[in-house]
Amino acid sequence: MLKIFQMCSSRAWGGMEMQVVHLAVQLEGRGHEVVVLCFPGSPIFKASRGRGLECMAIALDSYFQPPLTFQLGRFLRRRKFDILHCHYSKDLWHLIPATECTGGGSVILSKGVGPGKRKNDPLHSWLYMHVDCLIAKSEYLHHRIIEAYPIDPKRVVTLNNGVDLNVFDPESQNRDRVRNELSVQEEELLVGIVGRITPAKGHMEFLKAASNVRKQFPCSKFLIVGGSSSDESWYEEKIKRLAVELGLGETVVFTGHREDIPTLLSALDLFALTSYTEAFPNVLIEAMAMKKACVATRAGGVLDVVEDGTCVSLVPPGDARALSEALVCLLGDEEKRKALGRAARRRVEKKFNLHHMIAALEELYLHIRNGERLDGGRSHVLAE
Secondary structure (H helix, E strand, O other): OOEEEEEOOOOOOOHHHHHHHHHHHHHHHOOOEEEEEEOOOOHHHHHHHHOOOEEEEOOOOOOOOHHHHHHHHHHHHHHOOOEEEEOOHHHHHHHHHHHHHHOOOEEEEEEOOOOOOOOOOHHHHHHHHOOOEEEEOOHHHHHHHHHHOOOOHHHEEEOOOOEOOOOOOHHHOOHHHHHHHOOOOOOOEEEEEEOOOOHHHOHHHHHHHHHHHHHHOOOEEEEEEEOOOHHHHHHHHHHHHHHHHOOOHHHEEEEEOOOOHHHHHHOOOEEEEOOOOOOOOHHHHHHHHOOOOEEEEOOOOHHHHOOOOOOOEEEOOOOHHHHHHHHHHHHOOHHHHHHHHHHHHHHHHHHOEHHHHHHHHHHHHHHHHOOOOOOOEEOOOOOO
16 A cells, blocks of 8 residues: 655646546555545535545745645654645646655656746756656657657656546447437537637637538537636637637537536537647546547647647648548538547547556555656557
8 A cells, every 4th residue: 555645736627627636546446545635615626525535725826835845744754645746737846856855755747738848947956856757648649748848758667648448438328318408409410629718729719610510511509618718818818709709609519617518528429629729638538438439639638649640630730621521521421520529438448448547546656655766658558
C-alpha cells in the first residue's frame, strides 16, 4: 500500500479537476491511502467529500503565502506520504518549499496543458530540479514540455488519460428517453459538441458548419453541452447570438453544464470535437467509448488518440467548411457511422481503458517511491 497525496487548488471544474477526483477514487479502491488537497468549497472539494475521500482544504490562491506553505509542510511531516502528486503547476510554489522543509515524499507533476512560454529562469530551474517525475498527458505535450521546462527529459513520461468503460457503456443508456427530453424526434439526426464554452474549443466553427449541414439535412439538430466560466460568459452570449444570426434557432439545443455526459452522448448520431488545440481530448475518448462516429480536428493530443481516419474522421482546426463536409459525409451514410463507432470503441478498449491507466500510474508510483531510474518516454503498460 502507498500513501498518496493528490494536490490541486484549482477552483474550476474541467478535465483536470475531474481527473484528480477520478484518480483518487480509483487509487483508494486499489487499497492505497489517499488524501486530496484542494481549495475550500471548490468543486474538487465537494466532489471528493461526496465520494468519501479524505480532504485537506487550504486556500492557496497566490504564489507566495508563507503561513499556508508552513501549514502544508507541517501536515506532510505528520502524514509521511510516499507520493506527492501535483496536478496544478502553480501549486509547486507551495509544495516544493514544504517538502524541502520536511524532506518527505517524491514529487510528481501532471501536465494537461501546454506551456505558454519557456520556463528557464533561475526560480523555475530550482523548482523543477525538485520534481522527480513530470507526466505529460500526450506525446504532443511531452515534446513541448521538454522544449520549455528546465527538467531532465528522462524524468518526463507520457501517460494518456483513460475512460471508465463501465460508465461509458452504450448498452447501459436509454437513448430514446434522453432524445425525448431534448425534444429530438426519431427521424432527426443529432450532432453534438461537449466542452466548456471558450474560444479555443471552436464553437463558432461548429455553428457555421451546422448552418451548412442544415441545407443538406433539414432534419438535423445540434447539441451544445457545457457552459462558460464566469469570466467568459460574454463568449457564451456571443455563441448564442451567432446561432440566431445563422438562422439555426430551435435547431440548436444549449444544455449548459451537465454531469450526465454518457447519457447525452448516447443521444447523438454524430459527435464533433472542434478545438483549435488539445493537450489530450478526454471527451473524444468518451464519445468513442460510447460507439459514436466522431469528427475531430487534427489538434495536438488528438493525434495521440487516432493518427488516421480509421476510427475518427479528421479535419483541420478552424476550418468550418471542411468540418461541414465531414459531417455531411457521415450523416449521409448510416453504415459508415456504425462502422466508425465500433472501431472507435475497440480503440478505446485497447488504448484508453481507465483501469490500465491506473495500473500504469501505480507502477510509476512504485518506481519513483523505490528510487528507480526513469528513462522517459511512454509508460510501457499502455504501449502498443
